[in-house]
Amino acid sequence: MLYLASQSPRRRQLLEQIGVAFQVIDVEVPEVRGAGESPRHYVSRVARDKALAGLAAVADPHAVVLGSDTEVVLDDEVFGKPADAADAAAMLHRLSGRTHEVISAVWAVTADHQDSELCVSRVRFAKLDDATIATYAATREPFGKAGAYAIQGRGGVLVEHLEGSYSGVMGLPVFETARLLARFEHRRR
Ligand SMILES: Cc1cn([C@H]2C[C@H](O)[C@@H](COP(=O)(O)OP(=O)(O)OP(=O)(O)O)O2)c(=O)[nH]c1=O
Numbered sequence: 661m662l663y664l665a666s667q668s669p670r671r672r673q674l675l676e677q678i679g680v681a682f683q684v685i686d687v688e689v690p691e692v693r694g695a696g697e698s699p700r701h702y703v704s705r706v707a708r709d710k711a712l713a714g715l716a717a718v719a720d721p722h723a724v725v726l727g728s729d730t731e732v733v734l735d736d737e738v739f740g741k742p743a744d745a746a747d748a749a750a751m752l753h754r755l756s757g758r759t760h761e762v763i764s765a766v767w768a769v770t771a772d773h774q775d776s777e778l779c780v781s782r783v784r785f786a787k788l789d790d791a792t793i794a795t796y797a798a799t800r801e802p803f804g805k806a807g808a809y810a811i812q813g814r815g816g817v818l819v820e821h822l823e824g825s826y827s828g829v830m831g832l833p834v835f836e837t838a839r840l841l842a843r844f845e846h847r848r849r
Pocket residue numbers: 665666667668670671687691710728729730731732741762804805806807809810811812815829830831
Protein backbone atom coordinates (compact mmCIF):
# COMPACT_ATOMS: atom_id res chain seq x y z
CA MET A 661 0.00 0.00 0.00
CA LEU A 662 1.16 3.54 -0.79
CA TYR A 663 0.97 6.21 1.91
CA LEU A 664 1.50 9.97 1.72
CA ALA A 665 2.96 11.35 4.93
CA SER A 666 1.61 14.88 4.62
CA GLN A 667 -0.98 17.26 5.96
CA SER A 668 -0.89 19.33 2.80
CA PRO A 669 -4.09 19.28 0.71
CA ARG A 670 -1.99 20.34 -2.31
CA ARG A 671 0.22 17.27 -2.07
CA ARG A 672 -2.86 15.07 -1.83
CA GLN A 673 -4.30 16.69 -4.95
CA LEU A 674 -1.04 16.36 -6.89
CA LEU A 675 -0.57 12.70 -5.94
CA GLU A 676 -4.15 12.05 -7.10
CA GLN A 677 -3.10 13.53 -10.44
CA ILE A 678 -0.60 10.67 -10.86
CA GLY A 679 -3.50 8.23 -10.64
CA VAL A 680 -2.22 5.97 -7.87
CA ALA A 681 -4.24 4.76 -4.87
CA PHE A 682 -2.90 5.96 -1.54
CA GLN A 683 -3.75 6.77 2.06
CA VAL A 684 -2.75 9.90 3.93
CA ILE A 685 -0.90 9.83 7.25
CA ASP A 686 -0.52 12.92 9.42
CA VAL A 687 3.05 13.49 10.47
CA GLU A 688 4.70 16.36 12.28
CA VAL A 689 8.48 16.68 12.04
CA PRO A 690 10.66 19.59 13.16
CA GLU A 691 11.83 21.78 10.27
CA VAL A 692 15.05 23.34 11.50
CA ARG A 693 17.97 24.01 9.18
CA GLY A 694 21.29 22.99 10.69
CA ALA A 695 24.15 25.49 10.90
CA GLY A 696 26.05 25.29 7.62
CA GLU A 697 23.50 22.90 6.09
CA SER A 698 22.90 23.63 2.40
CA PRO A 699 19.31 24.43 1.36
CA ARG A 700 19.16 21.32 -0.86
CA HIS A 701 20.41 19.06 1.89
CA TYR A 702 17.98 20.60 4.35
CA VAL A 703 14.94 20.16 2.08
CA SER A 704 15.92 16.59 1.30
CA ARG A 705 16.56 15.73 4.95
CA VAL A 706 13.18 17.10 6.07
CA ALA A 707 11.35 15.21 3.29
CA ARG A 708 13.11 12.00 4.36
CA ASP A 709 12.25 12.65 8.02
CA LYS A 710 8.58 13.00 7.06
CA ALA A 711 8.63 9.74 5.10
CA LEU A 712 10.38 7.89 7.93
CA ALA A 713 7.97 9.32 10.53
CA GLY A 714 5.13 8.07 8.31
CA LEU A 715 6.69 4.62 8.01
CA ALA A 716 7.03 4.43 11.80
CA ALA A 717 3.36 5.37 12.17
CA VAL A 718 1.87 2.67 9.91
CA ALA A 719 1.61 -0.94 10.96
CA ASP A 720 2.05 -2.22 7.41
CA PRO A 721 5.19 -4.23 6.58
CA HIS A 722 4.59 -3.66 2.85
CA ALA A 723 4.13 0.08 3.13
CA VAL A 724 5.71 2.47 0.64
CA VAL A 725 5.64 5.89 2.30
CA LEU A 726 6.16 9.21 0.50
CA GLY A 727 7.39 12.32 2.30
CA SER A 728 8.00 15.67 0.69
CA ASP A 729 9.25 19.13 1.52
CA THR A 730 9.21 22.42 -0.39
CA GLU A 731 11.17 25.57 0.41
CA VAL A 732 11.86 28.86 -1.33
CA VAL A 733 15.52 29.86 -1.51
CA LEU A 734 16.92 33.32 -2.20
CA ASP A 735 20.59 34.22 -1.73
CA ASP A 736 21.16 30.93 0.13
CA GLU A 737 18.46 31.91 2.61
CA VAL A 738 15.58 29.48 3.10
CA PHE A 739 12.08 30.98 3.21
CA GLY A 740 9.68 28.60 4.88
CA LYS A 741 6.09 29.31 5.83
CA PRO A 742 5.59 32.87 7.13
CA ALA A 743 5.01 33.23 10.87
CA ASP A 744 2.58 36.14 10.54
CA ALA A 745 1.41 38.90 8.17
CA ALA A 746 4.51 41.02 8.71
CA ASP A 747 6.74 38.04 7.97
CA ALA A 748 4.73 37.30 4.80
CA ALA A 749 5.04 40.91 3.62
CA ALA A 750 8.78 40.90 4.35
CA MET A 751 9.27 37.72 2.29
CA LEU A 752 7.26 39.13 -0.63
CA HIS A 753 9.33 42.33 -0.52
CA ARG A 754 12.51 40.27 -0.73
CA LEU A 755 11.19 38.18 -3.62
CA SER A 756 9.95 41.22 -5.58
CA GLY A 757 11.62 41.70 -8.98
CA ARG A 758 14.05 38.83 -8.39
CA THR A 759 14.53 35.18 -9.32
CA HIS A 760 14.43 32.60 -6.54
CA GLU A 761 14.65 28.85 -6.41
CA VAL A 762 11.90 26.55 -5.23
CA ILE A 763 13.31 23.26 -4.03
CA SER A 764 11.05 20.25 -3.58
CA ALA A 765 12.34 16.90 -2.36
CA VAL A 766 10.42 13.64 -2.39
CA TRP A 767 11.47 10.51 -0.54
CA ALA A 768 9.91 7.08 -0.80
CA VAL A 769 10.77 4.63 1.97
CA THR A 770 9.93 1.04 2.74
CA ALA A 771 11.13 -1.29 5.49
CA ASP A 772 14.20 -2.17 3.40
CA HIS A 773 14.74 0.57 0.82
CA GLN A 774 14.90 4.36 0.52
CA ASP A 775 15.13 6.52 -2.58
CA SER A 776 14.55 10.16 -3.50
CA GLU A 777 14.16 12.84 -6.14
CA LEU A 778 15.07 16.50 -5.92
CA CYS A 779 13.34 19.10 -8.08
CA VAL A 780 14.70 22.63 -8.40
CA SER A 781 12.71 25.33 -10.19
CA ARG A 782 13.54 28.96 -10.84
CA VAL A 783 10.80 31.52 -10.37
CA ARG A 784 11.04 35.18 -11.37
CA PHE A 785 8.72 37.50 -9.50
CA ALA A 786 7.30 40.69 -10.92
CA LYS A 787 8.27 43.91 -9.18
CA LEU A 788 5.70 44.34 -6.44
CA ASP A 789 4.70 47.63 -4.88
CA ASP A 790 3.62 47.97 -1.25
CA ALA A 791 -0.07 48.08 -2.14
CA THR A 792 0.13 44.84 -4.14
CA ILE A 793 1.93 43.11 -1.29
CA ALA A 794 -0.56 44.38 1.30
CA THR A 795 -3.53 43.33 -0.83
CA TYR A 796 -2.09 39.88 -1.42
CA ALA A 797 -1.15 39.38 2.24
CA ALA A 798 -4.71 40.36 3.21
CA THR A 799 -6.07 37.39 1.21
CA ARG A 800 -4.34 35.17 3.80
CA GLU A 801 -3.23 32.92 0.94
CA PRO A 802 0.47 33.33 1.92
CA PHE A 803 -0.07 31.44 5.17
CA GLY A 804 1.03 27.83 5.15
CA LYS A 805 3.00 28.38 1.91
CA ALA A 806 6.77 28.43 1.60
CA GLY A 807 7.91 31.91 0.53
CA ALA A 808 4.46 33.34 1.36
CA TYR A 809 2.85 32.73 -2.03
CA ALA A 810 0.85 30.12 -3.89
CA ILE A 811 1.56 29.79 -7.61
CA GLN A 812 -1.70 27.85 -7.93
CA GLY A 813 -3.76 30.70 -6.44
CA ARG A 814 -3.87 34.48 -6.57
CA GLY A 815 -0.09 34.33 -6.17
CA GLY A 816 0.08 33.03 -9.74
CA VAL A 817 -0.15 36.61 -11.00
CA LEU A 818 3.08 37.50 -9.20
CA VAL A 819 5.04 34.94 -11.22
CA GLU A 820 6.61 36.51 -14.30
CA HIS A 821 8.53 33.42 -15.35
CA LEU A 822 8.88 29.79 -14.29
CA GLU A 823 11.67 27.47 -15.31
CA GLY A 824 11.14 23.99 -13.94
CA SER A 825 8.14 22.20 -12.49
CA TYR A 826 4.81 23.88 -11.71
CA SER A 827 3.76 20.92 -9.54
CA GLY A 828 7.15 21.03 -7.82
CA VAL A 829 6.59 24.66 -6.86
CA MET A 830 3.11 23.72 -5.62
CA GLY A 831 4.56 21.06 -3.33
CA LEU A 832 4.90 17.70 -5.10
CA PRO A 833 6.67 17.39 -8.47
CA VAL A 834 4.50 14.90 -10.33
CA PHE A 835 7.04 13.84 -12.97
CA GLU A 836 9.75 13.12 -10.40
CA THR A 837 7.31 11.45 -8.02
CA ALA A 838 5.99 9.15 -10.76
CA ARG A 839 9.56 8.28 -11.74
CA LEU A 840 10.42 7.51 -8.12
CA LEU A 841 7.36 5.29 -7.71
CA ALA A 842 8.18 3.50 -10.97
CA ARG A 843 11.58 2.57 -9.54
CA PHE A 844 9.85 1.02 -6.55
CA GLU A 845 7.46 -0.90 -8.80
CA HIS A 846 10.45 -2.16 -10.73
CA ARG A 847 12.10 -3.46 -7.57
CA ARG A 848 8.99 -5.44 -6.64
CA ARG A 849 9.03 -7.40 -9.90
C1 LIG B 1 5.94 28.11 -3.30
C2 LIG B 1 4.64 27.42 -2.98
C3 LIG B 1 4.50 26.63 -1.86
N1 LIG B 1 3.32 26.01 -1.56
C4 LIG B 1 3.15 25.17 -0.37
C5 LIG B 1 3.46 23.69 -0.60
C6 LIG B 1 3.67 23.17 0.79
O1 LIG B 1 2.42 22.72 1.30
C7 LIG B 1 4.11 24.41 1.56
C8 LIG B 1 5.53 24.26 2.06
O2 LIG B 1 5.51 23.64 3.31
P1 LIG B 1 6.04 22.16 3.59
O3 LIG B 1 6.71 22.21 4.92
O4 LIG B 1 6.83 21.65 2.42
O5 LIG B 1 4.73 21.28 3.67
P2 LIG B 1 3.43 21.37 4.59
O6 LIG B 1 3.79 21.71 6.00
O7 LIG B 1 2.41 22.25 3.92
O8 LIG B 1 2.88 19.88 4.51
P3 LIG B 1 3.50 18.50 5.08
O9 LIG B 1 2.47 17.97 6.05
O10 LIG B 1 3.66 17.63 3.87
O11 LIG B 1 4.80 18.83 5.77
O12 LIG B 1 4.04 25.52 0.67
C9 LIG B 1 2.22 26.17 -2.40
O13 LIG B 1 1.14 25.61 -2.14
N2 LIG B 1 2.36 26.92 -3.54
C10 LIG B 1 3.50 27.56 -3.87
O14 LIG B 1 3.55 28.26 -4.91
